[in-house]
Amino acid sequence: MSTPLNQLDVHPLRQTLYNELHSRPFQVLPTRARVTQIAVLTTPEQKQQQFEHLCQLHRQLGYPEPAEDVGCFEKTFGTLRVRREMHMEFASYTFTNLTESEREPFAETGISPLPEGWLAQLAGTVIAAFHVEIRPSSNDAEDDLAYVRQHFEGLRLVGSSPQEGAARVWGTFRLHSDGFGRFMVLNHEMSDSQLGRLTQRLMEIETYRLMSLLALPVARDISPFLNDMDQQLATINQALADNQAVDEPGLLKELSHIAARIEAFRAHSTFRFSATRAYHQLVLTRLDELREDELSGHLTLTEFMTRRLTPAVKTCEAVSERLEDLSRRVDRASDMLRTRVEMAIQSQNQQLLASMDRRSRIQLMMQHTVEGFSVVAISYYLVGLLKLGLDTLYDAGLVFNKSLVLGIAIPVVMVAVFLGIRTIHHRFIRMARRQ
Structure with missing residues (x-):
């Protein structure tokens, strides 16, 4: 017996990850259709303005407003289909005019059914804007080419036959007199689904081309x-x-x-x-x-x-x-x-250390010299104190030879002072080494 999924620890993004692959489905387009795509660079602040602008279109056409903003929104208003896709840097608007018309190509476009003035209020900076005219092809390629040339204002054509000849695609990758680019798709044997995928790829090529050139x-x-x-x-x-x-x-x-x-x-x-x-x-x-x-x-x-x-x-x-x-x-x-x-x-x-070493040696030599003078000075004062002590003893009645005793004491005092200073000196050296 299998374990119910709701009893397992399910990743919170699992549903989102499943839906991501289906968030931008291809459109289904009939052979006679007029499509206009406009891509606008969008800031985070302008995304909300664009959603409110889209709600305004619903109100003007008498349709209920969408409940929330989504990454890919598509709605059909009679013969007008509006599709809005949000990308990292831009938003693309695809307007499809499904009205049956025998007028010349590009005389009517995907934006023709829009309410007057609505498009002018669109927030963002336009980076791509072009029309796609979808028509049936004839059996004669030369007749198709002559027909196409009439509607591209004499500009040099770029064209190919995609999907092993199932259609012919023409364009100029230039701006025309109305400020829009133009493409014409002549369908030979494609189904509506195949035609929608072809048109979607064509629009993405043009939009991504312009984005890459920024x-x-x-x-x-x-x-x-x-x-x-x-x-x-x-x-x-x-x-x-x-x-x-x-x-x-x-x-x-x-x-x-x-x-x-x-x-x-x-x-x-x-x-x-x-x-x-x-x-x-x-x-x-x-x-x-x-x-x-x-x-x-x-x-x-x-x-x-x-x-x-x-x-x-x-x-x-x-x-x-x-x-x-x-x-x-x-x-x-x-x-x-x-x-x-x-x-x-x-x-x-x-160089500084060498100079300091020379100064240290000089200071050491001076220190030794000062130590010698210190022995003499300390010995002089100690002998003076000893002489006072001897005078005191002699005056007290103790009989001895003061000069002889003082003479013998002088070298003894000097040796004792010298040894005491050396002992202190070595003690400081040992302390410095331990530190």
């Missing part, structure tokens, strides 16, 4: 400063290599200033460069999933990205690696300079 201006701004710091560091290293007489404290101050600037650049750019690598990898993954076939005379999406996007990402990676390399080189130069300063200090300490 680091390029940062890299271009940083590069001139890195050149200057590289030259300064090379000059410092050359001076150290040539063993020149340099101002070590001044060089340490200069290296500290360079290190501080590098850390400031790293703090400003590390997240952006890391995000660029992640977004670029997502773009490459989505391109692989398209399984493109080439259309004669046109670059495929993969070829276009490889030729244009990859060099930009490599530039950002090169600047990021250069920052790390400069940081390591500054650390090594600082270590070498500190070692040089420490060796100079040790040399000065050795």
Whole structure:
């Protein structure tokens, strides 16, 4: 008999982890549909504003408001489908116009059914905005190409035939007169589910492409400063290599200033460069999933990205690696300079110790000399006291030869004083050794 799960210790995030894989399902799109995606950079404060803005759309269209904000929200309002996905840095809004219309491509878009003025109140900074027109294809590729060219304002087309020819995708990766990008998907034999997955990948490629390029201006701004710091560091290293007489404290101050600037650049750019690598990898993954076939005379999406996007990402990676390399080189130069300063200090300490040793020997010689004078002085005073004592005894009636006794006492007193001073001296030496 199996143990009921509710009697076991279940991880509190288990349900969340299961739901994560299903939080962003692919859309199901009919062959005739107009889709608009807008991606806006979002701060934590703006997320709540966007949710309130979404609730306002429900009120304007006469639908109940959502109970809570979720990572992926999707709602169909008649022929308008709205999908909002929250990402780490941005929120993407996908508006799908399902109205049957025979109007020309891009004459109507995914945002056409929105209430007037609602979109203008959207919080955040727009980073991506483009329309996707989904139409059935004809059996003639040349007719399809002539039809597509009429609706891209004469810009150079990039196109391919993904999923082994099941559809044709066209775009320019440029902004058009309305400020939006444009893509056209001509469906040949895809189901609605396959078409939804294809469109989703196409929108992610465009959005992630733009997000990955956000680091390029940062890299271009940083590069001139890195050149200057590289030259300064090379000059410092050359001076150290040539063993020149340099101002070590001044060089340490200069290296500290360079290190501080590098850390400031790293703090400003590390997240952006890391995000660029992640977004670029997502773009490459989505391109692989398209399984493109080439259309004669046109670059495929993969070829276009490889030729244009990859060099930009490599530039950002090169600047990021250069920052790390400069940081390591500054650390090594600082270590070498500190070692040089420490060796100079040790040399000065050795000279100081030698000077102190010479002074100690001189003081010891002076001490011995003073000790000799001290024996004479103490002996003189003791002999004087002895003479007074002898005079007192002689005056008291004790008869003896004062001069003879005093003469014999003088060397005895001097020897006794000398031995006493030496004993005290050796006692202090023993105390110092024990300490």
